[in-house]
Amino acid sequence: MNNYTKNIRKISSNLLEDGRVDLVLGFKRGTLPMASVPGIARTPEEAQGFVWDTNCRLNLANYITDQKEKIGIIAKGCDSRNIVNHIMENKIPRDQVYIIGVPCTGMVDKNRIRALLDDEIKEFKEEGEVILIRGAGQERVLDKEAYLRDNCKICTHRNPVIHDDLVGALVKEQKIEDPFRDVAAIEAMEGEERWNHFEGLLSNCIRCYACRNACPLCYCPACFVDESKPQWIGKGQDPTDIRTFHFLRAYHCAGRCTDCGACEEACPMDIQVRDFTRKLVKDSFEIYGWEPGLTLDRRPPLETFKPEDSDKFIK
């Protein structure tokens, strides 16, 4: 058992034991290799089921919206930023969450790892920064760092920005030369090429909305795609409606998206939906110097007005 797991279990069971929280949100071992999935513990015994590894890709802040109970929550860097968002957006009061911070060295990209073996991965093991995968008759040892998710590769807030406890020492933050290279590459495309890029991206979308539902930002009681009085968009597989969903959802995340990658993790069709939100992450940074969820002391740019705000984007 790694130290993070040990400490998560210890801190969680102490909190539950002392009655300081009603439940703790963490990750438990799923029923498939590479599945560490959200789970809750209401008793110290249940907290012994918590684990931590490099497959904890989802974002637990998704589960604290409008909750009434006192919640302990395990949070890596990006998750902690979504908790800050939630507090800022009045989705939960600060004193109702006990944040158990996890200094994070990145989560691995399950699809790239799966593609390494000819058949299914039967076993996934992690020792420090080294990963071992095993299939029927095949085995590979991997350097974890080489298989990080795209968002983790360029993450500059691995340490929780807000926490009540920590499960380990803070880790060194990455210095990223050019964090928006991916967006720049899309920006550089000619109109038609760019159109085709996004068309190709969405060709398999089944509108299951797993991307939306896995995202802590998407907590509206009635999402615009679900409203029927009035109905804003069609509900079928017409490409215009699929595009509208993705474009508008991305805009609703502007200045809020922490690039946690939960949306991509949830998508059953492996669609890189971050290609939509990344541009807005870049714009909010370049136009307003804003990175969402870093502080409770400054209001987000899209809800404040300053005379000196850039208006270069108005054409």
Next chain:
Amino acid sequence: MKIIKIDKNDWTRGIDKSRETYQLFGPVTDSGQSIFKQLDKNAYPEMGGTNSVMSPKSVLFPQTEKILAASLDASMENHHIMQRPAADYSRRAVIGIRPYDAKAVRLVKLNFDTADYRDPYWCDAHGATTFVGLAVNQPSAVDFSISMGSGPFGEEGLDVLLVDLEDHYLAKVLTPKGGAYLSDAGFDAAAETDASLTTIETMQLAAEAAITTTVPTDRLQEKALLDLHGAPFWEDLAFTCINCGTCTFVCPTCWCFDIQDETKGKSTSRFRNWDTCMSPLFTLHGSGHNPRGKKTQRVRQRFMHKLKYFLDKYDQGTMCVGCGRCVEKCPVNIDIRSICSTMNAYDPKDVA
């Protein structure tokens, strides 16, 4: 039982020949994902692959289907009268459908083709379709089809069962429809029946032995419905569900749909779209009341429908064929195998 031997060198030629008389559907890779689609002129079904992400249910029940249309132009004949649009129900064949998915078609039929109601869209498509199945030689880790009354070599719902033997297929002709497809494809080399059946049986046993997951279902039927409905485990089971539609959309047996009208200019159409019981909208009444307004109620509904209501109503086993898609694709790994076991073992006396 007639068995045909198909040399793999003749396979593409046969597929091409059958295009003359059939629209073909099969598993293809699209942007990295394996899905069942109508095959383009020069596309071939990808036979060797693992479980397709999307099941073949869309061949008979497309995610979006125009069911009625009308013109709003008063100068046109029959304007403002909704009519069924023309659709192509010429012969089609689904190549490479897996046995559990074919069984699922049988289950879906119980809903769309009943003594009281006959869904014309689904039934017409079903009547036009020949199912050319492919036995599963290497079941995936999430395959629990045997527990759910199907199996890697199951024949229910199929017209032909192909068994892959490296350089050739043995094709078990299960219905006259199946025989007609094979003959249109020019696959007519009869194999020696007894020897072939022995070969197939050996492979079947090996494939069945490779499925190690067993999910008990034997006690579901005897449970009192309200006991299961009121069981204490639903709340915690449902907590992590994010209520997306993934599990229901990838499921070959989920048959629920929603009706939508769309008007553009002078024409109006009525569509049906897949719906999902996981969405709060699914049961939202016009009055604003929602009998399944809570997530727990919706999660319970999905499992109760598949593993209890369906059994009680039809006495045809579970409304799950054990394909494992939802197990694999659920973003939070809510696993019907463990939920089924929990339900099967549940005894209210243990709780009280």
